[in-house]
Amino acid sequence: xxxxxxxxxxxxxxxxxxxxxxxxxxxxxxxxxxxxxxxxxxxxxxxxxxxxxxxxxxxxxxxxxxxxxxxxxxxxxxxxxxxxxxxxxxxxxxxxxxxxxxxxxxxxxxxxxxxxxxxxxxxxxxxxxxxxxxxxxxxxxxxxxxxxxxxxxxxxxxxxxxxxxxxxxxxxxxxxxxxxxxxxxxxxxxxxxxxxxxxxxxxxxxxxxxxxxxxxxxxxxxxxxxxxxxxxxxxxxxxxxxxxxxxxxxxxxxxxxxxxxxxxxxxxxxxxxxxxxxxxxxxxxxxxxxxxxxxxxxxxxxxxxxxxxxxxxxxxxxxxxxxxxxxxxxx
Amino acid sequence: xxxxxxxxxxxxxxxxxxxxxxxxxxxxxxxxxxxxxxxxxxxxxxxxxxxxxxxxxxxxxxxxxxxxxxxxxxxxxxxxxxxxxxxxxxxxxxxxxxxxxxxxxxxxxxxxxxxxxxxxxxxxxxxxxxxxxxxxxxxxxxxxxxxxxxxxxxxxxxxxxxxxxxxxxxxxxxxxxxxxxxxxxxxxxxxxxxxxxxxxxxxxxxxxxxxxxxxxxxxxxxxxxxxxxxxxxxxxxxxxxxxxxxxxxxxxxxxxxxxxxxxxxxxxxxxxxxxxxxxxxxxxxxxxxxxxxxxxxxxxxxxxxxxxxxxxxxxxxxxxxxxxxxxxxxxxxxxxxx
Amino acid sequence: xxxxxxxxxxxxxxxxxxxxxxxxxxxxxxxxxxxxxxxxxxxxxxxxxxxxxxxxxxxxxxxxxxxxxxxxxxxxxxxxxxxxxxxxxxxxxxxxxxxxxxxxxxxxxxxxxxxxxxxxxxxxxxxxxxxxxxxxxxxxxxxxxxxxxxxxxxxxxxxxxxxxxxxxxxxxxxxxxxxxxxxxxxxxxxxxxxxxxxxxxxxxxxxxxxxxxxxxxxxxxxxxxxxxxxxxxxxxxxxxxxxxxxxxxxxxxxxxxxxxxxxxxxxx
Numbered sequence: 019x020x021x022x023x024x025x026x027x028x029x030x031x032x033x034x035x036x037x038x039x040x041x042x043x044x045x046x047x048x049x050x051x052x053x054x055x056x057x058x059x060x061x062x063x064x065x066x067x068x069x070x071x072x073x074x075x076x077x078x079x080x081x082x083x084x085x086x087x088x089x090x091x092x093x094x095x096x097x098x099x100x101x102x103x104x105x106x107x108x109x110x111x112x113x114x115x116x117x118x119x120x121x122x123x124x125x126x127x128x129x130x131x132x133x134x135x136x137x138x139x140x141x142x143x144x145x146x147x148x149x150x151x152x153x154x155x156x157x158x159x160x161x162x163x164x165x166x167x168x169x170x171x172x173x174x175x176x177x178x179x180x181x182x183x184x185x186x187x188x189x190x191x192x193x194x195x196x197x198x199x200x201x202x203x204x205x206x207x208x209x210x211x212x213x214x215x216x217x218x219x220x221x222x223x224x225x226x227x228x229x230x231x232x233x234x235x236x237x238x239x240x241x242x243x244x245x246x247x248x249x250x251x252x253x254x255x256x257x258x259x260x261x262x263x264x265x266x267x268x269x270x271x272x273x274x275x276x277x278x279x280x281x282x283x284x285x286x287x288x289x290x291x292x293x294x295x296x297x298x299x300x301x302x303x304x305x306x307x308x309x310x311x312x313x314x315x316x317x318x319x320x321x322x323x324x325x326x327x328x329x330x331x332x333x334x335x336x337x338x339x340x341x342x343x344x345x346x347x348x349x
Numbered sequence: 350x351x352x353x354x355x356x357x358x359x360x361x362x363x364x365x366x367x368x369x370x371x372x373x374x375x376x377x378x379x380x381x382x383x384x385x386x387x388x389x390x391x392x393x394x395x396x397x398x399x400x401x402x403x404x405x406x407x408x409x410x411x412x413x414x415x416x417x418x419x420x421x422x423x424x425x426x427x428x429x430x431x432x433x434x435x436x437x438x439x440x441x442x443x444x445x446x447x448x449x450x451x452x453x454x455x456x457x458x459x460x461x462x463x464x465x466x467x468x469x470x471x472x473x474x475x476x477x478x479x480x481x482x483x484x485x486x487x488x489x490x491x492x493x494x495x496x497x498x499x500x501x502x503x504x505x506x507x508x509x510x511x512x513x514x515x516x517x518x519x520x521x522x523x524x525x526x527x528x529x530x531x532x533x534x535x536x537x538x539x540x541x542x543x544x545x546x547x548x549x550x551x552x553x554x555x556x557x558x559x560x561x562x563x564x565x566x567x568x569x570x571x572x573x574x575x576x577x578x579x580x581x582x583x584x585x586x587x588x589x590x591x592x593x594x595x596x597x598x599x600x601x602x603x604x605x606x607x608x609x610x611x612x613x614x615x616x617x618x619x620x621x622x623x624x625x626x627x628x629x630x631x632x633x634x635x636x637x638x639x640x641x642x643x644x645x646x647x648x649x650x651x652x653x654x655x656x657x658x659x660x661x662x663x664x665x666x667x668x669x670x671x672x673x674x675x676x677x678x679x680x681x682x683x684x685x686x687x
Numbered sequence: 688x689x690x691x692x693x694x695x696x697x698x699x700x701x702x703x704x705x706x707x708x709x710x711x712x713x714x715x716x717x718x719x720x721x722x723x724x725x726x727x728x729x730x731x732x733x734x735x736x737x738x739x740x741x742x743x744x745x746x747x748x749x750x751x752x753x754x755x756x757x758x759x760x761x762x763x764x765x766x767x768x769x770x771x772x773x774x775x776x777x778x779x780x781x782x783x784x785x786x787x788x789x790x791x792x793x794x795x796x797x798x799x800x801x802x803x804x805x806x807x808x809x810x811x812x813x814x815x816x817x818x819x820x821x822x823x824x825x826x827x828x829x830x831x832x833x834x835x836x837x838x839x840x841x842x843x844x845x846x847x848x849x850x851x852x853x854x855x856x857x858x859x860x861x862x863x864x865x866x867x868x869x870x871x872x873x874x875x876x877x878x879x880x881x882x883x884x885x886x887x888x889x890x891x892x893x894x895x896x897x898x899x900x901x902x903x904x905x906x907x908x909x910x911x912x913x914x915x916x917x918x919x920x921x922x923x924x925x926x927x928x929x930x931x932x933x934x935x936x937x938x939x940x941x942x943x944x945x946x947x948x949x950x951x952x953x954x955x
Contacts (some may be wrong), residue, residue, distance in 0.1 A: 078665035100667060105451065110671075147673065150679075151673075151677050151680060152677075152680040153676045153677055153680050154630050154676060154680070156433070156488065156630070157620070157624070157630060157672060157673070157676045158352075158673060158676070160617065160620065160672070161617075161621075161669040161670070161672040161673040161676075162673075163616050163617075163669070164614060164665040164668060164669035165665065165666050165670060165673075166668070167614075167665050167667065168660070168662045168663060168664070168669065170666070170667030171662030172662055172663065172666070176660065177664060192571060210357040239608075254577075275613070276496075278492075279492065279495065279496050279613035282489075282492060286489065292486050292488070293637075294454070294633060319350070322503070322504070322610075324499075324500040324501075324503035324504050325494045325500065325504070326500075327499060327500035327503075328496065328497045328500035328501060328504075330492065330496055331494065331495070331497035331500070333495030334489065334492070334493045334496075335479055335483070335485060335489070335490055335493035335494075338485045338486070338489050338490075338493075339479065339483035339485045460948075535836055548793075550814075553816050553817055553819075554810075554813065554814055554815060554816055554817060555805055555807060555812070555813045555814070555815055555817065556813040556814060558794075558805065558817060559797060559813070561791070561793055561794055562709070562791050562794060562798075562802060564793075565791045565792060565793035565794065566789070566791050566792065566793075568787075568789070569788075569789035569791055570789060570791075572753075572773075572785055572789035573789055573802050573803050573859075574773050574777065574803055575802070575803055583813075611822070633791075633793040634793055635794075
């Protein structure tokens with residue numbers, strides 16, 4: 019395969035490599051997506067007076083926050099060669115756990131902490147099932163989606179309830195004009211970039227997902243990596259679940275519905291791949307903002323939500339189709 | 350260059366072990382296991398709920414399971430050919446909604462039914478195009494389609510997006526599935542015939558054989574000049590058509606339906622039934638016999654749990670665990686996810 | 688079985704069955720095959736040897752129609768032919784056995800032998816009912832004729848040994864013999880143990896006796912010398928030499944493979 023041994027070609031090669039890198043940078047997915055985002059924003063701005071105000075931008079970011087946090091966990095799992103469809107139900111379980119504990123008189127902070135820990139446990143269980151029982155992650159987490167949905171309903175006896183408490187609803191507050199969830203967004207982004215792109219474990223995760231057999235031959239413990247990555251994703255599910263419950267100000271077992279579709283769309287738009295080994299925090303961020311901007315603009319244009327659903331589904335298919343062109347894709 | 354494999358590469362012990370495994374998990378023995386599960390369900394539920402064993406209730410169970418059987422038939426072909434089609438629930442919603450709206454608009458029921466099933470063919474064609482031409486993984490393609498078809502159903506419905514938005518019609522021909530034939534619910538009769546036809550199609554025809562071939566080894570299929578892409582497209586179209594047929598039957602039983610008439614958990618039930626029945630996730634294995642048993646296991650379970658007074662959401666948990674168990678067994682057979 | 692091949696010789700007499708002239712094919716700037724001429728005589732076994740990347744597989748895929756040449760022409764039975772697709776080559780009676788064998792592990796032996804050409808009745812095309820009993824009967828007879836030992840045609844191919852799989856692939860390639868002329872084999876013994884590889888060699892000899900012309904790619908030079916009538920050596924996409932298998936030695940072949948010309952030092 020790599021048998022091109024043409025000595026005079028060495029400088030040529032590096033020049034070709036530089037050109038390839040430039041091309042990747044120019045045409046790389048999140049750059050293209052960024053251009054698409056700018057075009058989309060321009061269009062909405064031309065149609066809506068209100069669109070490009072700092073308040074609306076902050077609103078978009080605020081709605082992006084929960085999606086981004088859970089999408090980052092999803093991205094980690096994809097990079098490591100896994101998949102997690104249970105995120106929505108997981109968030110619901112986290113939210114109702116925290117809410118029910120708070121209603122039962124558990125101190126607020128403790129309730130939230132237990133909520134986050136619940137998320138971590140869910141992630142660990144996902145990882146354990148996938149690595150220990152060798153169940154395909156698609157099915158394992160699809161099954162978990164329903165198990166957790168059932169659990170959320172069981173905890174709440176199938177009823178939604180408002181929680182009218184300002185402390186519980188901290189995610190609705192602003193600090194210095196900036197919505198609280200945006201701070202969580204920033205913290206998650208920084209943490210994830212550090213985790214994924216600067217630590218050895220993060221870099222190894224790409225190897226584990228890209229070629230698990232090679233990683234095993236290089237004496238990496240693939241299963242332990244995957245267990246870890248699902249657990250970290252569970253942490254993100256926990257944080258997102260608490261934020262979502264706080265933002266809703268309610269115990270709502272149904273609150274996790276359809277998150278898979280939105281999150282998967284954002285993450286695939288951002289350049290992560292279903293076959294593992296690829297993805298980035300920044301790509302996912304742009305993907306999330308793109309989806310939320312689309313959502314925000316369409317709703318303000320009074321487009322019906324079902325059209326938004328159709329648009330999102332189409333966008334995801336096209337994103338993956340575009341992404342897979344150069345590699346040949348599904349065969 | 351090539352490592353020379355030592356002679357007599359199968360040590361007797363591992364060969365025996367392998368053979369035992371094959372026996373334990375081979376299709377036929379899995380059928381026996383499923384049969385035993387069904388028997389166990391009957392025993393447990395007839396104790397827990399005295400009404401369970403009555404003829405009326407058993408026929409009701411059949412009526413309630415008919416739609417699942419029809420949709421699972423299509424999913425069996427899809428998954429054997431290597432495509433997990435998770436858009437089936439949305440296709441059902443779309444099909445039922447289109448059919449309902451056409452009757453409400455005053456057109457004959459026959460046209461409504463044709464259009465309803467045609468919508469499934471259309472969705473299948475799009476799924477097939479996306480998978481075969483754009484080379485998108487079928488899971489992602491049908492996940493996108495899940496959103497698209499569901500949204501379209503709401504559009505057709507003219508709906509406010511409110512859950513449970515149900516349009517009724519009194520058209521007798523469209524609502525034919527509400528009736529019984531010689532005391533047996535029509536949907537049950539239809540589903541039995543449908544599954545039987547699916548069985549013959551899968552086990553006796555080229556169409557069925559090639560599903561196994563394409564799902565088992567697509568690149569070998571190309572080497573021996575099978576039209577792999579066209580076949581993949583056909584299985585997705587078939588899956589969509591079956592889902593749409595199921596959607597129509599449901600809609601007919603309800604006397605018309607809206608976008609939100611199909612429970613969101615239906616996809617899970619379909620996938621669970623098919624995988625319980627022995628269809629491997631990676632394609633190439635499985636049978637209609639297994640799928641039928643898987644459907645019965647779940648149909649009886651839902652009915653029995655309801656009769657025994659368990660809330661619906663406990664069923665989510667049990668079904669999710671069953672699915673995991675089914676795939677876990679499959680993983681033991683195939684070595685599983687690595 | 689069908690003795691249309693005529694003289695059962697070493698291939699030196701009569702016009703060649705298959706002639707390739709000036710065949711070239713590049714992938715990007717890599718010249719996989721460059722200006723190669725090949726003659727395959729009737730009823731001959733032609734071995735092709737060369738290092739990795741010498742162009743052996745590409746050459747075979749060109750004949751099989753799965754790779755199209757950039758330039759050059761192919762003549763069969765004295766007439767120029769066009770081989771653009773795998774179907775074209777099948778129509779000309781050329782069958783290829785790939786290194787991965789292209790078998791369906793989940794299907795039984797009979798289904799593998801007949802795949803794509805199943806006998807059916809009743810409805811047309813895809814909806815035709817498979818005549819399974821006939822498939823098993825005919826597949827069984829074929830295996831018996833070729834002296835292939837496999838317990839039952841109902842076994843899934845996945846449970847067979849490497850040698851048995853290789854033999855099923857060969858049986859499939861020669862099953863529809865009316866029209867068969869050429870069999871191409873890519874590394875038929877690569878993954879086999881010594882005994883199995885001897886059985887496969889025996890089978891290849893048998894089918895040659897039935898009138899086929901065979902081209903074999905192999906890394907195992909002693910095996911090629913034992914089996915083939917002539918040996919063609921390739922290096923970096925070029926045809927270096929063709930040797931009479933009985934008049935050469937393993938050393939000579941290795942030297943040609945390594946150096947591209949006789950008499951040079953080389954390591955395996």
